[in-house]
Amino acid sequence: MxxxxxxxxxxxxxxxxxxxxxxxxxxxxxxxxxxxxxxxxxxxxxxxxxxxxxxxxxxMDCCLIVYHPYRPLLQYVQDMGQEDMLLPLAWRVVNDTYRTDLCLLYPPFMIALACLHVACVVQQKDARQWFAELSVDMEKILEIIRVILKLYDQWKNFDDRKEMAAVLNKMPKPKPPPNRVRERRRSAAEDTDPAAGTGQPPGEMAPIPFFLASRIATTPLHA
Incomplete structure (x- = not known):
């Protein structure tokens, strides 16, 4: 959706x-x-x-300008000089972070740094000196990395077919749209037959309410 x-x-x-x-x-x-x-x-x-x-x-507060981790990730990889080796993997890790709530909790540049750190570890790239020169709170970077690793750990035993079906069953379902054809037929019948739409058979008038019937009965025919 x-x-x-x-x-x-x-x-x-x-x-x-x-x-x-x-x-x-x-x-x-x-x-x-x-x-x-x-x-x-x-x-x-x-x-x-x-x-x-x-x-x-x-x-989005009616603002269509949205910042994401991809642009800072490109800058960091170019600065590190390992674009061919690290960028594809780090990019996929950024994609995976959107399955978590990290984008709601941390700024994009921190998510990009955390994904780059994960890529460096997987590719066995020693980037400790590069990260040490950054003016950033490394504790928050480590928090993001823990969430990413927890996500990958959950994926090992996560079965989409079983879990997602149960989740979707708990979600409220949209109401079915009204039957337009039936409404148009009913409207056309009401235009041609006054009894249509009142529950009466076609060609028959609906019964007069009791209070109107009594008033008609007591009203003289001539003044």
Whole structure:
């Protein structure tokens, strides 16, 4: 759902319109990637996307300029001089951090440094001197690294098909949209037959309420 909203915002920012290819690729991704979680028809429709758009705009304080760890990560890797070796892995670690709440708790440059540190350890790159020269709170960097390592540790025993189905079952489901065809038929019937929409058979008038019937009975026919 959020992926669809972000794709929608992308068309706003770049003013290039929403390409049909993007819509189709997003739809295919949802149907293939999460088919196990939605055994029936995908419950979300365009009206839910538009409603979610307002919530996301409120969280962003109506500002479409969002800072992320990717740009500082590029600068750090270039400064370190190990772009070919560290950048691909560090970039994937940044992608994984969006499965946590780190982006809500720490600034982007700290997340970028933590991901770069993880990449250095995995690639066995000695960057202790480079990190020591930084003017940054290393305790916070270590806190971010612990969250990342905890995420990878949970992934070892995490089964998407079992866990996500249980989570989605607890979430409130959107109400089904009204049947437009049925409403139009009912409206057309009301225009042609006064008894339509009152629960009476076609061609028959609805019964007069009791208080009106008594008033009609006591009203003289002639003045």
């Amino acid at each position: 959020t992926k669809t909203i972000l794709l929608w915002y992308k068309s706003y920012i770049h003013s290039d319109g929403l390409r049909s290819f993007d819509v189709k690729s997003n739809k295919c991704f949802l149907k293939t990637r999460f088919s196990y979680a939605f055994p029936k028809e995908f419950p979300y429709r365009m009206n839910h996307v538009l409603e979610c758009e307002f919530y996301l705009l409120e969280l």
